[in-house]
Amino acid sequence: MGIESLLVMLFVGAVAGWLAGKLVAGYGYGLLGNIVIGILGAVVASFLLPQIGFGLGGGILSAIIHSTIGAVILLFVIRLIKRA
Template sequence: MLYSIIIGGIAGWLAGKLMKGGGFGLFKNIILGVFGGFVGGWIFNKLGIPFFNNLFDGIVGDLVEGVIGAVVILFIAGLMKKKEPASEN
């Protein structure tokens, strides 16, 4: 569990660096990265590419998977953020 949180946090940070505009800030990127790590695992499992075992080994595969999942989550969160109505002042 701790391993997943650490890898997900690093993945979220990296995903924030890759995203246009930097994502949502360091803390939120890390939190979304932890969630994205699980999403990345699910995506690649559904695609029949379980945990990049054939391409990468161990932590590198987990990190690549987590970054891709975190980018997906940050992208979706960015779309949702843009759809929020502008507040009237």
């Protein structure tokens, strides 16, 4: 993995985590938290979205949307677990 790929992954994770935090009850997690949430969201989305037949294509915008969807799902599940 080159330095460019790592920087893009960190950028996409940060943006996706920030967007997911705004969409799910407006929580703020800081830069590092947003990156972690965004990257984990991308992992969740890469597993779940193909199962339901949802694909976006390539590019950085689709990666951000893909990761944000996964991060929202992740935050929703975490919120359900905290309430239980």
